[in-house]
Amino acid sequence: xxxxxxxxxxxxxxxxxxxxxxxxxxxxxxxxxxxxxxxxxxxxxxxxxxxxxxxxxxxxxxxxxxxxxxxxxxxxxxxxxxxxxxxxxxxxxxxxxxxxxxxxxxxxxxxxxxxxxxxxxxxxxxxxxxxxxxxxxxxxxxxxxxxxxxxxxxxxxxxxxxxxxxxxxxxxxxxxxxxxxxxxxxxxxxxxxxxxxxxxxxxxxxxxxxxxxxxxxxxxxxxxxxxxxxxxxxxxxxxxxxxxxxxxxxxxxxxxxxxxxxxxxxxxxxxxxxxxxxxxxxxxxxxxxxxxxxxxxxxxxxxxxx
Amino acid sequence: xxxxxxxxxxxxxxxxxxxxxxxxxxxxxxxxxxxxxxxxxxxxxxxxxxxxxxxxxxxxxxxxxxxxxxxxxxxxxxxxxxxxxxxxxxxxxxxxxxxxxxxxxxxxxxxxxxxxxxxxxxxxxxxxxxx
Numbered sequence: 001x002x003x004x005x006x007x008x009x010x011x012x013x014x015x016x017x018x019x020x021x022x023x024x025x026x027x028x029x030x031x032x033x034x035x036x037x038x039x040x041x042x043x044x045x046x047x048x049x050x051x052x053x054x055x056x057x058x059x060x061x062x063x064x065x066x067x068x069x070x071x072x073x074x075x076x077x078x079x080x081x082x083x084x085x086x087x088x089x090x091x092x093x094x095x096x097x098x099x100x101x102x103x104x105x106x107x108x109x110x111x112x113x114x115x116x117x118x119x120x121x122x123x124x125x126x127x128x129x130x131x132x133x134x135x136x137x138x139x140x141x142x143x144x145x146x147x148x149x150x151x152x153x154x155x156x157x158x159x160x161x162x163x164x165x166x167x168x169x170x171x172x173x174x175x176x177x178x179x180x181x182x183x184x185x186x187x188x189x190x191x192x193x194x195x196x197x198x199x200x201x202x203x204x205x206x207x208x209x210x211x212x213x214x215x216x217x218x219x220x221x222x223x224x225x226x227x228x229x230x231x232x233x234x235x236x237x238x239x240x241x242x243x244x245x246x247x248x249x250x251x252x253x254x255x256x257x258x259x260x261x262x263x264x265x266x267x268x269x270x271x272x273x274x275x276x277x278x279x280x281x282x283x284x285x286x287x288x289x290x291x292x293x294x295x296x297x298x299x300x301x302x303x304x305x306x
Numbered sequence: 307x308x309x310x311x312x313x314x315x316x317x318x319x320x321x322x323x324x325x326x327x328x329x330x331x332x333x334x335x336x337x338x339x340x341x342x343x344x345x346x347x348x349x350x351x352x353x354x355x356x357x358x359x360x361x362x363x364x365x366x367x368x369x370x371x372x373x374x375x376x377x378x379x380x381x382x383x384x385x386x387x388x389x390x391x392x393x394x395x396x397x398x399x400x401x402x403x404x405x406x407x408x409x410x411x412x413x414x415x416x417x418x419x420x421x422x423x424x425x426x427x428x429x430x431x432x433x434x435x436x437x
Contacts, residue, residue, distance in 0.1 A: 098356070098423050128421040133381075166382060166420035167395060204388060206419055263427065 044153045044287035049077055049084040049119075051280045052195075052230030053250035055129060056113070057106035058095035062253040062266040065274060070113050073251050073280055073299060078118040084282070085152060087119055090230040090248070091127030091163065091195030093143075100138060103130075107142040123150070127195040127231060128163040136164035147173060149180055155189045155285055156180075160215060162196045168210040178218055189290055192219065192227040197247065199240050202258035207232050216240050224290045232258070233266075234277065235296050246294060249279040275300040347405070348372045354396050354418065355379035357425030365434045366408050376402045384420035387433060393419065408435040 054070045063069060077087065094106040107130070114122065124143040131139040136146045146161035158180060162169050169177075184190065192198070198212035209215075219225045225243045233250035234257070253266040254277030270276055275298070282295040350372055353360050366372055376385050378396045385402075386393040389412075394402045418429040 096424050132421040133423055163421075166384075166422070206421070265427075 042287050045285060046085040046153050047082060047282060047284050048152075049080075049087045049280055049282055050090060050228055050230075050248050051077070051087060051251060052090040052248050053092040053127065053233055053252055054089075054110070055092055055095040055250075055252035056110040057097065057102070058252060061269060063269055066252065069251055069275065069278065069299070070110070071116070072275075073278075074114060074116050076297070076299065077280060078116070080282070083119050085119075086121040086123060087117060088123045088159075088193055088228070089114070089125060090193055090228060091125045092129045092230060092250075092252075093124065093127065094130050095252075096129040096133065098133070100134065103134075103138045104142070107138060111142065123148075123157075123159065123193075125159050125193055125195060126161060126163055128166065131161070131164040132166055136161065139164070147176065153285070154287060155191055156184060157191045157193065160192060160194045160198070162194050162198070162209040162212065169212065169215055174211065174214050174218070177215055181218055181222070184222065186221055187223055189285075189287070190219065190222050190225045191285075191292075192225065194227065194229045196231045197229050197238070197245060198227060199238060199245060201232065201236065201238065205258065205264045207258060207264075216243065219243060226292050228281075228283075235281075244292075246281075246292075248281040249277060249296060249298070251278055251280070251299070254278065273300060349375050349403075351375045351377065352385075352431070353377045353379055354383040354385065354429075356381065356383075356423050357418075357429040359416070359418075359429070359431040362431040363434065364431070365436060366406075368408055368411050368435050368437055371405060371407045374404050374406065376404070381422060382420055383418045383422055383429070385416060386419040387414050387416045389414045390433075392416075395420065408433075411435045411437055 051073060054073070055066070056070055058066050077084075093110050094103065097103050097106065126136055126139040126143070126146050130136075131146060139146060146164050147159055149156065149158050151157065158177070160169060160177065161173065192215075194209070194212075196209050196212070197207055198209050198215050200212075201207040220241055220243070223242070227243060227245040229245065229247050230250070232247050233253060233255040234247065235249055236247040236258070238245045253269065255264050255266060267277060278300065279296055279298040282297055284293040284295075285291075286293070348370070350364055352364065352374055354376065355378070376394060376396045378398045380398065382398075383396045384393065385396055390406065390408075392404060392406065394404055396402055412435055414433045414435070416431050416433060418426060422429065
């Protein structure tokens with residue numbers, strides 16, 4: 001059980017410049033954790049951390065500090081005042097390579113780095129850079145299944161694979177999802193993880209899942225569903241009906257806002273502001289009311305909140 | 307990206323099976339072409355191979371019906387002409403034909419919209435429609 005003091009401690013974010021980043025999102029069913037008047041804590045409440053898009057193995061101008069960015073993020077998470085119950089990596093753990101041998105090397109190196117995480121309850125998911133060229137073969141060798149479920153303190157977590165097949169989830173996975181959901185009550189607390197957005201955020205940039213709408217349709221009868229994803233290298237929040245979708249910052253380089261540029265080329269690295277736009281996300285799940293409080297935790301020193 | 311090359315034409319529609327069907331877009335009529343289809347329409351072959359299309363530029367005449375025959379030399383690729391509402395999946399060994407009748411002039415880029423590797427973001431070509 002965690003108490004309000006511990007919750008505030010979690011927000012001290014040692015290693016993240018000591019600043020709480022609590023996004024303000026009018027209309028979204030969420031609260032600001034930094035507010036100590038937040039709802040009472042119950043034994044079912046817990047924290048987890050989302051890390052995404054580390055692109056380990058990339059070398060180039062988009063991030064000249066790639067060798068230290070992921071280790072820095074690991075250290076920052078280890079320095080949180082309150083350990084999360086678990087950590088989820090939502091894909092693009094490694095940067096794509098056409099060489100299957102090199103792909104496996106990168107995955108091995110990635111695993112070595114994240115093995116330094118103090119919290120050992122860590123879940124992984126593939127992005128298209130990990131799994132899109134070999135239908136997830138190397139990924140599965142290194143990390144196991146590309147889709148799975150787990151439960152934690154009454155929340156049903158569902159990890160969907162919308163990258164191993166570049167065409168989308170596929171009928172087989174949708175049938176699998178339907179089977180998983182059949183066991184749940186309509187009031188069940190459900191969290192869905194995916195790499196790409198399940199909805200059409202900006203299909204011209206492939207920021208979508210072609211058959212993601214079918215998954216959303218399957219989830220729609222459930223009252224308490226929240227989705228977390230990566231892929232777009234920035235924080236974004238979107239509602240499909242009552243389902244909230246939240247993307248998180250990358251650990252490699254930021255990308256422009258959806259549709260704001262002709263192409264989704266990385267935002268140029270700024271030596272004056274290294275790590276700007278990079279970070280991880282802390283989430284506090286509360287059972288009553290059902291809510292997920294999001295904290296965007298920037299890697300850049302001195303990054304400020306709004 | 308390959309340098310522009312002149313596309314090949316074929317007078318008949320005998321070879322490929324239709325394995326994909328794209329979407330009808332504004333300004334173009336696009337239909338799946340069956341093996342039984344016949345008659346006088348140009349077949350323009352476009353092959354896809356990481357990370358380029360060949361030819362990368364295609365010139366069409368406004369109002370002329372043509373068949374685009376899409377093939378892949380290596381792996382799954384996409385073929386997407388956003389402005390024309392055309393898209394198809396292109397698998398090795400499974401040619402896809404799409405019929406288009408451009409009714410407006412202009413230049414229309416086509417891209418691979420299925421992740422295919424490190425050069426995926428630059429895999430594109432251009433259709434030019436003239437009077």
